[in-house]
Amino acid sequence: xxxxxxxxxxxxNTNLQIYWNGERWSGSRVKSQAKPGDPIxxxxxxxxxxxxxxxxxxxxxxxPMGCFGFFLIAAxxxxxxxxxxxxxxxxxxxxxxxEDKQAESQVACENVVKNNLKSPSTASFSxxxxxxxxxxxxxxxxxxxxxxxxxMIRNHFTCESDGSTVHxxxxx
Numbered sequence: 001x002x003x004x005x006x007x008x009x010x011x012x013n014t015n016l017q018i019y020w021n022g023e024r025w026s027g028s029r030v031k032s033q034a035k036p037g038d039p040i041x042x043x044x045x046x047x048x049x050x051x052x053x054x055x056x057x058x059x060x061x062x063x064p065m066g067c068f069g070f071f072l073i074a075a076x077x078x079x080x081x082x083x084x085x086x087x088x089x090x091x092x093x094x095x096x097x098x099e100d101k102q103a104e105s106q107v108a109c110e111n112v113v114k115n116n117l118k119s120p121s122t123a124s125f126s127x128x129x130x131x132x133x134x135x136x137x138x139x140x141x142x143x144x145x146x147x148x149x150x151x152m153i154r155n156h157f158t159c160e161s162d163g164s165t166v167h168x169x170x171x172x
Contacts, residue, residue: 101163102130102137108166109139109159116171119146135163143171 010016019026065073096104106128114120128141139159147153158170 098133101135102132105132105137105159105161105163105166106130106139108161109157109168112159112166112168113143113157113171116168117143117145118148122146122152132161135161137161137163 005020005022007017007019010018109130110123110125110128113125114123117123123143123145126142126144128139130137130139132138137160139161140157142154142156144152144154155172156170157168160167160169
């Protein structure tokens with residue numbers, strides 16, 4: 001006896017139903033309306049072999065990753081980025097050029113000059129030059145800043161740097 005046409009619960013996935021047209025499986029699938037405990041087929045029904053593509057043993061369900069798994073992946077990505085930036089930075093700064101050292105001396109000199117002004121936040125530097133080699137640099141330039149009365153005053157400055165310390169030799 002063959003089953004009448006209709007939708008039947010998929011034998012390896014109870015969340016799906018497949019259509020039997022009375023002679024063969026159609027291949028059409030829909031989400032199952034079956035409830036736990038419902039029979040897969042009407043009693044006394046003999047159905048032909050499962051339709052092509054059906055796997056008799058369903059794949060085990062994959063456990064969801066959850067927050068902890070997401071956190072581990074995100075942490076791994078952050079660690080990889082930090083390592084890449086450190087490697088890149090170590091290659092980039094392995095041998096600073098004389099120009100790099102002059103620029104560092106210039107910035108260090110500006111900070112020393114600002115520390116000696118009445119209003120460091122108003123400092124505006126111009127005409128700066130850094131000369132020298134092998135870690136011994138002289139930085140000169142002009143700085144405009146407010147005095148105690150709020151008037152903008154221009155001062156000329158000179159700094160000496162030996163690579164580790166900066167000395168303000170003149171300001172005024």
